[in-house]
Amino acid sequence: MAVPQGTRAPVIFVLEPFGGSIRRNNPNLPFIFWDDAAVTRGDGVFETLLIRDGKAANLRRHAERFRSSARLLDMPEPDAEYWARATAEAAEAWVTERGEGVDAKCVWTYTRGRASTGFPSAWLVLSDIPQKTLDQRANGVKVMTTPRGFSVDTTLPGVDEVTRGGTGPGEERRVAPWLTVGAKTLNYAANMAALRWAHAHGTDDVIYVDPRDVHPDKGPRVLEGATSTVVLAKSKKRLRTPVPGGEVLPGTTQAALFEHAEAAGWRCKARDIYLRDLKTAESVWLVSSVRVAARVLSLDGKTLEVGGDPEEVRALIEGALGS
Amino acid sequence: MAVPQGTRAPVIFVLEPFGGSIRRNNPNLPFIFWDDAAVTRGDGVFETLLIRDGKAANLRRHAERFRSSARLLDMPEPDAEYWARATAEAAEAWVTERGEGVDAKCVWTYTRGRASTGFPSAWLVLSDIPQKTLDQRANGVKVMTTPRGFSVDTTLPGVDEVTRGGTGPGEERRVAPWLTVGAKTLNYAANMAALRWAHAHGTDDVIYVDPRDVHPDKGPRVLEGATSTVVLAKSKKRLRTPVPGGEVLPGTTQAALFEHAEAAGWRCKARDIYLRDLKTAESVWLVSSVRVAARVLSLDGKTLEVGGDPEEVRALIEGALGS
Numbered sequence: 001m002a003v004p005q006g007t008r009a010p011v012i013f014v015l016e017p018f019g020g021s022i023r024r025n026n027p028n029l030p031f032i033f034w035d036d037a038a039v040t041r042g043d044g045v046f047e048t049l050l051i052r053d054g055k056a057a058n059l060r061r062h063a064e065r066f067r068s069s070a071r072l073l074d075m076p077e078p079d080a081e082y083w084a085r086a087t088a089e090a091a092e093a094w095v096t097e098r099g100e101g102v103d104a105k106c107v108w109t110y111t112r113g114r115a116s117t118g119f120p121s122a123w124l125v126l127s128d129i130p131q132k133t134l135d136q137r138a139n140g141v142k143v144m145t146t147p148r149g150f151s152v153d154t155t156l157p158g159v160d161e162v163t164r165g166g167t168g169p170g171e172e173r174r175v176a177p178w179l180t181v182g183a184k185t186l187n188y189a190a191n192m193a194a195l196r197w198a199h200a201h202g203t204d205d206v207i208y209v210d211p212r213d214v215h216p217d218k219g220p221r222v223l224e225g226a227t228s229t230v231v232l233a234k235s236k237k238r239l240r241t242p243v244p245g246g247e248v249l250p251g252t253t254q255a256a257l258f259e260h261a262e263a264a265g266w267r268c269k270a271r272d273i274y275l276r277d278l279k280t281a282e283s284v285w286l287v288s289s290v291r292v293a294a295r296v297l298s299l300d301g302k303t304l305e306v307g308g309d310p311e312e313v314r315a316l317i318e319g320a321l322g323s
Numbered sequence: 324m325a326v327p328q329g330t331r332a333p334v335i336f337v338l339e340p341f342g343g344s345i346r347r348n349n350p351n352l353p354f355i356f357w358d359d360a361a362v363t364r365g366d367g368v369f370e371t372l373l374i375r376d377g378k379a380a381n382l383r384r385h386a387e388r389f390r391s392s393a394r395l396l397d398m399p400e401p402d403a404e405y406w407a408r409a410t411a412e413a414a415e416a417w418v419t420e421r422g423e424g425v426d427a428k429c430v431w432t433y434t435r436g437r438a439s440t441g442f443p444s445a446w447l448v449l450s451d452i453p454q455k456t457l458d459q460r461a462n463g464v465k466v467m468t469t470p471r472g473f474s475v476d477t478t479l480p481g482v483d484e485v486t487r488g489g490t491g492p493g494e495e496r497r498v499a500p501w502l503t504v505g506a507k508t509l510n511y512a513a514n515m516a517a518l519r520w521a522h523a524h525g526t527d528d529v530i531y532v533d534p535r536d537v538h539p540d541k542g543p544r545v546l547e548g549a550t551s552t553v554v555l556a557k558s559k560k561r562l563r564t565p566v567p568g569g570e571v572l573p574g575t576t577q578a579a580l581f582e583h584a585e586a587a588g589w590r591c592k593a594r595d596i597y598l599r600d601l602k603t604a605e606s607v608w609l610v611s612s613v614r615v616a617a618r619v620l621s622l623d624g625k626t627l628e629v630g631g632d633p634e635e636v637r638a639l640i641e642g643a644l645g646s
Binding site: 010012025027030031032033034035036037038039040041042043044046073074107109112123125185186187188189190191192193196 | 333335348350353354355356357358359360361362363364365366367369396397430432435446448508509510511512513514515516519
């Protein structure tokens with residue numbers, strides 16, 4: 001059984017599919033129809049943002065990935081300006097009702113819409129950050145590694161570029177069946193199953209590894225967390241993350257972190273990372289927009305040694321969210 | 324833009340998650356909440372059934388796969404008896420309102436439910452079969468083949484059995500992250516993308532092939548349609564279908580067909596099938612519950628030769644739905 005996520009009501013705004021008015025929705029009233037593609041097919045895209053001090057953190061990158069995801073699904077491109085305005089209005093309502101200083105989780109949802117109308121559906125929800133998320137942010141997570149159970153065929157033409165976010169507005173749209181890969185779609189049931197599996201095994205999260213790409217000394221290649229990007233801190237102010245593309249969704253928080261850390265004198269690179277690299281890093285982090293950064297305490301039951309100053313890394317990640 | 328599917332209103336019944344009363348829902352009123360796992364994660368299962376002559380066709384097999392899908396997602400097992408009763412009540416309402424002899428498409432949906440309550444959501448919808456579906460049933464479909472873009476890792480322990488439906492009620496539940504594979508979940512965005520891609524290329528449907536399993540003479544291995552099972556009719560009253568498991572969902576209509584056809588003296592087998600096998604068959608069919616059987620007219624732009632008596636095969640499939 002899921003636990004109620006916070007005791008206060010969320011702030012919900014329903015958007016027009018192509019811009020226009022924004023309407024607040026009473027959270028006790030349902031507003032989604034049986035024939036919405038989100039419900040019948042998981043056919044839509046989403047972004048999860050952190051609202052801090054009444055503002056959406058890392059807004060530009062989320063808006064970019066949101067637009068890119070929509071393009072990959074061959075949906076009309078969402079108007080970033082309009083979504084930003086709606087988010088600001090919701091954040092204002094949040095601050096008014098909950099006071100300053102209460103972080104919120106903001107989810108943007110944009111679906112192919114009702115089969116009976118053909119118009120996309122769009123809404124956003126601000127809600128309390130679950131206590132468990134706050135605990136993991138503060139105290140870290142125990143992690144188990146697991147194969148994902150499926151793999152993206154990156155040998156197919158175009159897949160590699162597309163999954164690295166390579167569809168700028170000016171580029172030709174690549175209409176092909178595999179193009180939901182690389183989009184942040186509502187098809188997240190497998191990730192949720194992986195998290196349930198982790199919890200059933202006394203851990204908090206999973207890191208996916210690729211059992212078909214095993215380094216003779218360093219073990220399987222590391223992909224990503226169930227809902228986060230893996231980041232390693234190494235000696236001499238170095239940060240590493242697995243190369244995005246294929247089964248590794250480009251991370252918005254990781255991107256913000258790398259930009260911020262580079263400016264602070266760190267050297268940041270996307271590299272192929274293998275399991276043993278996690279064990280020899282100074283610290284290992286799962287970064288994502290709302291949990292921000294959870295340090296990996298243990299991997300498959302074995303405590304990870306900590307080197308360097310993890311709090312310096314955490315401060316970098318927190319600092320990146322203002323940028 | 325999607326086209327309205329029929330001009331008449333659907334019949335919607337909302338079910339209790341653990342059995343109980345059944346309540347009709349006005350189709351003009353939304354009833355799904357923003358925090359339903361179906362909406363936020365595509366986290367739920369479904370079945371699509373044909374209602375013919377006021378009855379659900381192939382009910383037992385659909386109920387079995389529905390239960391199996393729920394088990395795979397670690398959801399409380401739905402009560403088949405209760406769903407059958409709700410379906411019968413909805414079918415009765417359909418016949419009363421639409422008259423005898425109008426087929427309906429019935430979709431069962433069962434989701435992990437609202438995050439804020441922890442109770443599963445459950446409903447069923449009877450609606451008109453889209454005219455396009457009826458046309459394809461009558462006239463056949465042009466098909467293009469395509470790789471799926473991802474592949475299920477069947478070398479992982481348990482995956483092969485699970486994806487062949489190997490989780491009887493008495494068996495230990497295999498709680499593992501890859502177990503949504505083999506379940507008929509709401510994560511169907513990729514299949515919808517494949518169909519859009521087929522339409523954009525002047526065809527009606529796709530057949531997935533495995534580019535990593537290519538026979539030297541016969542080409543890539545055939546998997547399944549986007550929303551259907553591939554069946555071949557061969558000389559000497561033989562029917563063949565790709566071996567289910569991995570990326571091939573076991574088909575309920577195909578199973579009913581094979582049982583019915585065996586009783587009528589045909590020899591039916593699941594085998595590894597390669598692309599050339601489709602070209603040398605007497606006829607090739609995409610079978611599914613509502614479209615029932617659409618003959619494949621052409622493959623990647625090349626007309627398929629027809630042998631034997633396709634109408635005999637069609638009659639077998641239609642006949643199987645009474646069983």
